[in-house]
Amino acid sequence: MELSSLLHDLHLSSSSSSSSSSSSSSSDKPLPSPYLPITELLSQLQEKLIGASSDSETSTLIGHVEQLFKIADPNWLFTANQDDGWAELQEAYSNLVSALIGCASLPLCEDDCSSLPAAAYQSVPNLAQAVCSALTALLGTLGNGGSRTGLLLVVAPHLCVLAVTHFQDQPWTSSSSRAGARSLQEALLRTGGWRNSPHLLMGGGSPTKEGEEEGKDRGILRGILDILQPQLTKDLWHRYEAVKLVFAWTLLQVTRPSLSPHLSRFLPPSLLLTDHFRQENCILGVRCLHHIVLNTPAADLRQFNRAEVLYQVLFKHLYSTDTAVIKEALSA
Structure with a gap:
């Protein structure tokens, strides 16, 4: 066509589409x-x-x-x-x-009790x-x-x-x-x-050399979080069936030192997931918290009492009646 x-x-x-171009082109x-x-x-x-x-x-x-x-x-x-x-x-x-x-x-879920058919x-x-x-x-x-x-x-x-x-x-x-x-x-x-998904998100590598395109090695993590954040609020996240999966995938690609600058955007949704009554959400949240702990400097975790919050959340799950949740909490 x-x-x-x-x-x-x-x-x-x-x-003007009926008029013809007076110039010629070597392109087909x-x-x-x-x-x-x-x-x-x-x-x-x-x-x-x-x-x-x-x-x-x-x-x-x-x-x-x-x-x-x-x-x-x-x-x-x-x-x-x-x-x-x-x-x-x-x-x-x-x-x-x-x-x-x-x-x-995707169509929105009506509530947080069940997934759509x-x-x-x-x-x-x-x-x-x-x-x-x-x-x-x-x-x-x-x-x-x-x-x-x-x-x-x-x-x-x-x-x-x-x-x-x-x-x-x-x-x-x-x-x-x-x-x-x-x-x-x-x-x-x-x-x-980009070499792989972590490189896509975090960027990095050698500094831009003279003659290379500026920003060639930039990551897109900030842009992804900007897209996800409006859906990751306490009242909305459970209505968007895919957002938790995209969020978790994104977080698990990000390692230190790139995670720490975005900790304030990664931690609250992870806590929301961990505190949910559905097993799959709770387990996903615990995995996110585990990844955050492994890839964030202790000094950053101690700021704003974050370490204490993480400890209390994970400790609470040790008393869960769900063995799968207990297993995830112990691994964290």
Whole structure:
């Protein structure tokens, strides 16, 4: 499919699309000049995704977005308008990525007493697979360019949260959606030059050399925590079935000395999980606390009476009637 046909199908051609470009290009890909400014196009795609009225319409739109990322000229996709600059382009991509991810979002639990039935997630795996495929295509095109590190760092936390949500064996995933999520995570690591998931989160390595892209070795941990934190409150976390799993996965990738600066954001959710009445949440929380203790300097744990709080929480679980919880508490 050619780009002009794709934009026509989406009803996104600009009024100037009928005019022909006077310049020639050595690229086989379509010239960008007859089409909408990329920020305007991304904004319209975002609106269409949010306004889709059915899963079928949503899937079709996601497929069109994937084709856009595959066939459009990267110089058009990732070139900022002189008047708008990189900030607007990054915001436009961030909003579109959020809209895509929203298409694969999980329904909220009604309370903290039980999980949703598997039937509630019936449409999620197919949509998640499509979204992961579209975003993998975006990374493939993004990785073929030069100085796009800033844009990658803007969208990377969102992509990582999506991938972790869907590559685990859970009621809302299928073998296909898990494979798509793993492919997305691998593409993210490859595009950013990160060695593995801990490196993706924490960054690190040799200082930037002259001529290298600034920020090339930055981690995205802060960005991930910014995404998760609004859902990790005392009143909300149990309604988001995946957030505890993404939080725990994130924490368990982070080791010293990178954990300590974020201790104030890791410790409260871990305590919430530990204090929950459901066994799986309690065990997950104890594992998180164990990891925090192992990877935080004692001086930091003693600040603000944290060590005493940890001791009291873990000691309480030694008197639990649940042997699995006792075993986890003893290991901590």
